[in-house]
Amino acid sequence: MSSEGWMSVRKLAEAYWSQARADYAAAVTLLDAGVYFASVFFAQQAAEQALKSAAIRKYGKTPRGHNLIQICNLLEAPIEVMNAAAELNPEFIATRSPEAANGVPAQNYDRKSARLHLKCAQTIVDWIKASQY
Numbered sequence: 001m002s003s004e005g006w007m008s009v010r011k012l013a014e015a016y017w018s019q020a021r022a023d024y025a026a027a028v029t030l031l032d033a034g035v036y037f038a039s040v041f042f043a044q045q046a047a048e049q050a051l052k053s054a055a056i057r058k059y060g061k062t063p064r065g066h067n068l069i070q071i072c073n074l075l076e077a078p079i080e081v082m083n084a085a086a087e088l089n090p091e092f093i094a095t096r097s098p099e100a101a102n103g104v105p106a107q108n109y110d111r112k113s114a115r116l117h118l119k120c121a122q123t124i125v126d127w128i129k130a131s132q133y
Contacts, residue, residue: 013056017128020049024125027118036109041095043114043121044068044088050128051075051085066092068124081127084120091117 007015027042051071055063063071068085077085093100094108101108 009056009060012062013053016049016053016056016062020046020053020125020128023049024118024121027114027121031111031114031118034111036111036114037095037105039114040091040109040117043117044091044095046121047085047088047124048092050125054128054131075131077127081124084123087120088117088124 023042024046027039027046030036030039030042047068048066048071051068052063054075055061055071058075063074068089069082072082072085090100095101095105098104
């Protein structure tokens with residue numbers, strides 16, 4: 001059964017939006033705590049959940065995968081949102097996998113990097129909120 005089968009499209013979009021806000025709050029908390037790789041991961045997740053919420057509202061189904069750029073293309077996002085998505089896109093894997101990160105993810109991020117990624121997530125979340133998808 002698809003995820004759309006267990007709840008209405010509207011409720012599913014709202015659930016993704018709620019999760020986006022929770023993921024963003026987690027990213028902020030982890031940045032403040034100095035857990036930078038996890039802050040970056042949750043920033044990416046906040047952006048992904050927000051974009052999926054908008055896509056569900058617009059098209060009535062959940063986009064598959066984790067490619068933020070593809071979802072932005074689907075939503076015809078402006079260039080600043082596309083740039084933010086491009087910055088966040090690889091972090092889904094790089095924050096979790098030593099192979100993808102060419103090292104230990106927990107050692108690859110610092111405060112500056114985490115702040116950059118949080119700003120990118122905020123750009124995407126703000127655009128979705130303003131677009132009222």
